Amino acid sequence: MESFSCCSIGDDRHPHRPCHEHADCVNSSPPPSQHDNRRKMMRQRGTIKKVITMSAFLLTMQILIFGCRASSDHDEAINSQQQRRLQGTQLWLPDTSGLLRCTNDQKKEPWMPTHKTISACCQRHFSWDEVTCNQNSGEWFSESMNPFAGAPKQQxxxxxxxxxxxxxxxxxxxxxxxxxxxxxxxxxxxxxxxxxxxxxxxxxxxxxxxxxxxxxxxxxxxxxxxxxxxxx
Structure with missing residues (x-):
């Protein structure tokens, strides 16, 4: 509690007037005790812990959201790749995105040559590494679905x-x-x-x-x- 002290308390007209009603009274609060300081520090620590907990929660949520998006993008890429390989009726041309492969699902430019099979496309445009080109293009699957390949050869x-x-x-x-x-x-x-x-x-x-x-x-x-x- 706050306490009041007065420089002078003498008053002939109001001898019983409380000290704090005198004009020359001075408000003199005692300094905070050690217990008050400890409580203040504990409140500050509690606030810091709450902030850290909330930050960790938000970071976890961001990681989960990013992981879900990455997984979804990966699944879409796989589905797109499988769907592309199932389109065995299209002609093949070199991939213009810079990958070492041939595709049958990209827009054909007027100057681009086309090929009936992956192997022919890879041989023409990626002769320095035909094996990798054939693998990246899904040759084993596409050739089995390719209507231009004809009947299987006798073995x-x-x-x-x-x-x-x-x-x-x-x-x-x-x-x-x-x-x-x-x-x-x-x-x-x-x-x-x-x-x-x-x-x-x-x-x-x-x-x-x-x-x-x-x-x-x-x-x-x-x-x-x-x-x-x-x-x-």
Whole structure:
């Protein structure tokens, strides 16, 4: 509480007048105690803690929002890439964004040459690194969907027990991972002990049915891939 002290308290007319009513009274408050200072410091610390907590909360929310946006952008990019690869009916041209690939979903300029296949586009415009271009452009998937590619080519696998090569078909053993595009090459490389007899048993073209394109599921990629020697 505040206390008042007076320089003089004598008053003949009002001998019982309270001291604080005198004009020459001076307001003299005692200095803050150590307990008051401690309470003030605790209030300041509490305020600082609240500010830090709120800042941390806002920072966490910003990180979560940024992460959600980045994930959404990534998903959209993947969906766009998969959709682009599914458009196998379009002609291919070099990517003008600076990436080492060919695309079939960008605007074609009048001066741009087009190609029916990815491999032809990569060979023409990225001859110094065709392999990377083919991979970046999704060659393995697009070629299987490409209407310009025609029917799948006949391949052969060796049957060492019979001493001949056989056309690729669903009857091929699952463990057999050898496929050769030429019957003679199959005989020479995989039936070397009886090449002559193997070549004589080459099936007549009209007796060999056109191979059907088979596919296997790739759960990690989320779609099916055409059968090939690279199949797991």
């Amino acid at each position: 052969y696998y060796p049957d060492s027990s019979a001493g001949i090569c056989r056309p690729n078909s669903p009857e091929k053993p699952e463990w057999m991972n050898i496929l050769v595009s030429s019957y003679r090459q199959c005989c020479e490389e995989h039936i070397p002990w009886d090449v002559e007899n193997c070549v004589k048993n080459e099936p007549v073209a009209e007796n060999v049915s056109a191979p059907k394109q088979l596919y296997y599921p790739d759960s990690s990629a989320g779609f099916c891939k055409p059968n090939s020697p690279e199949k797991p």
